Amino acid sequence: MIGKRIGKRLVSMLVIIGGVLLLLVGSSSVALSKKVITFWYIEPEPFATMIEDSIKRFEEANPDVDIKGVQYPHQQYKTKIRVVLAAGNPPDIWFLWGDEGVRPYIEAGMVHDITDLVHEMDAMETGVPIYDYFLPTAWDLVTQKGRIWGMPGCMITFCVFTYNKSLFNRYGVTIPETYSELKSLIVKLQQAGLEHPVALANKAKWAGLYWLAMISLRLGGIDLWEKVRSRDASFTNPVFVKTFEENQELVRMGAFSEGFQGLDWDAGQDRALMYTEKAALALYDNDLPDYMVTEAGTEFFEKVDVFPFPRIVGGKGDPNTGYGTPGAHFFHVSKTCPYLKEAVEFIPYLSDRIAIEERLRYGRVLPVKGIEDLLVKYPRAANIYDLFFGFGRVLANLDVIFFLPEMGDEIMDVSQDVLGLEITPEEAVKRLDEAITAAYGPLRK
């Protein structure tokens, strides 16, 4: 026994020595002459590999720069980025979702103004300035006060229904044109044995938000949301009350997955219901089918397609409004980064020709100009491209883009409470009004 303890101490000593040696060895292998840029992202496989490939291509063209890319899971990224930003020591390149979500950081002067650089510098070897490489709408969410603060680099996303074609055929239902047709569709599926035909995983609260956003958009249009934000309108507007009523009606109908408030989207607990054909449709972003390939195989993937949220008869909103973003992740360069030019030169590589094509294969469209020739090869991606740019206007995501973080968080809380039938629609809009007054000021007369 004594021997064991001494042995343990000995081992510990050796380990300490070994650790020190390792450190020394490790640090000397880093070429000190290279410029190192740290870069954080959250995209999982297979996109993580694509990003690493983009990094490699950039480093080949710029051998004096070393990009250290680190992938984080979604939830961990959100925590960590806030801690490092609060401590004033963020990575050189990081992302948020643009617009209001990133405004506090821009106003605090934590990111570089890259307006001039994107107009002057060319994107890779294309001979086209970075600004013109991307579609004009792609810059909207990172333009504030006329200056550009970030760059797109992920994908176009917008809200659509993902549905199982073969199930629809089997039960004789077709794509609904109106919201009431949607409800009848749900009832019909229920009668055919699918107790909870709509897959929903609302543990993280943002999933249920799609139902709030789409119904309110059809009833009141994007103008109403913008007016609420600019404090020219209030949440007590009947549109919002009706939206919450409709949400609760769907819940009472049993449209959503069993126990949806506790299902985890990240773990795919609701997607599993679609794979086992207990659910026939789900309202999420257009990239939902992408996950299905890796999770359920191409056989299932073939059965799946998308359709847009139907119009609501009598609604004031333009039925051709979308809910999403032209770039999803927008990358910013920290003020603490010593290599601004190199960083700005790197980011477009995430959307270079090779990266674009690889993503198109998975149905992800990058907001880059002039990719029609590539789109022809990938009909699914082309469909997404057409759908998005066929929208009249697009409302940005309510939880992380359209509003400041604290407001976005409250909307999610309220939405979850509404869907849990914990509060009435009237109470819900009252809470929202209080929150938005706290975040954006009082209602304008």
Next chain:
Amino acid sequence: MTSIKRAKLITGILFMTPSLVIYSLYMIIPVPYALYLSFFRWNGISPKILVEISNWGRILVDSVFRKSLLNSIYIGVACIFLQVPLGLFIALLLVAKHLKGKKVFQTVYVIPLLLSAVAVGILWKFYLDPTFGVVNNFLLTVGLPNLRRPWLGDTSTALFAVIVVEVWQFAPLYMLIFGAALSEVPQHLYEAAVIDGASSLECFWHITIPLIRGVYITATTIALVGSIKMFDLVWVMTEGGPSRATELMATYMYKQTFHRLEFGYGATIGVALFGIAFGLGILWLRLMKHSVLSGQKV
């Protein structure tokens, strides 16, 4: 100063300093820092805004905080009155004379303790899945389909589910603690009592209970204090939801800080949490009339 005294002084300083230094850097400093932050409004980015005691005023009327405090206390109470006694019960089970295969049972019983909270949370998240999880399918198979619930999705069952998982992971700890305590009880006391005609129950009540009292108190104190600051397990399983059914002080603090970007208010909750845990710990010990440092009854 005598040389002995000097030697003691030097030893004292030498031995105490390293612990004190590391402890101060990582543990002591953050608490006053949190207190300091609690007087500000800060989103982690812009300069801090001094708001004096308004955070503290806010926490007093915050209904969500009250709910989280209540939930934390529920869990604390469940730990004291469920986890610890259950541990004791299993320990007693394992020392029962007529039980075979004790070693096997004990080995398996201990395994949940070795898992990290994150692993346990992930495991049980799937275990409790309303459609694919074992619990509901089991109820279906044995003919009790009406008992099935969306355990983590229903506000009326979520906290209960979390408590069950917590018990699953930590009851074995108390089982081991009491197991060791029980083995220290001198056998001859039981033998003497049996000779005097005492029944098993009387033996238990008058010999076992008094002799493991100290251990029981320590165990419940640790359980209470630990459960008040619980975070990992709940976060992975429910994130404090749905609709704050499982909101604990620690999860509420996390959300206020990192989701609402209210670092100042989050710090306030943190200080309150610390204060409450501390206060409850001392209160509980006082209640049990037990002195920590001297290890005897006061």
Next chain:
Amino acid sequence: MREYVVRKYVWTCSLIVIAIVWLVFTGYPLIFLAQGSLKERFFESGIWELPKHFAFSNYAKIFASGLLYRYFINSIMIVFISVFLIVLLSSMASYIFTRIQFPGKRLLFILFVSGLMIPIHSTLIPVYIFTNKIGIYDTIWALIGPYVAWNLPLTIFILTAFMQDLPKELDDAAAIDGCSPIGIYWRIVLPLCKPAIVALTMLNFIFCWNEFLYALILVSSPESRTVPLGIYTYQGQFWGNISLVMTVVMVGVLPMLVVYAFLKKQVIRGMTFTGLKG
């Protein structure tokens, strides 16, 4: 006599039944985990069925995907160093608490023990800032400080109680023989604490190995990650592939199970000392 035998039989049976019930309650989730990790796709077969084919490829995928070995090495180094320091520093501090009188001793003790009550998130930002300032961010050294500091309270608490009960006569005898306080510590007290030390080493090993939050905040590059962090990252990469997530959890749990299998006795002793004294 008959009646006694029957009663004993009934009693034994009930004991076994209860023990089995708890066994199932404790153990079935683990079986579920193992079962799930071996499925190709989580929902391909019913809950009670075995996987269609045992998908060891899941495990192959995890072990093949890169830096798992590095994570293990990092974790081992960090945990070994941390645990060594915790035990050493705690024993030194406990020795002072139990052998030497000084004013404010009680207060200092309470100061240490109250560390048990600090919520970890309150410390995140200050620790992050500090770690950065002294330039060890994103190295394994960053984690050693917090791990040691966090486990000092409980370890000191327990060791103090244990040392308290050691007979002081040996100390006095050694002192008369001219032994310095340090000598007493090293030659008398410490060896007597062996069981507690072995036990606490195990306990701290488990705490440090499974720690996640500090690892997340203080480390970022893959080369410096620990095993729990690595697992969480894998989980983040494989998202909805439930079987793969379960495989990842299994892989993360395996080291602890292996250590437990080898050192069963010590582990159990480690757990019991948490409450025995005091």
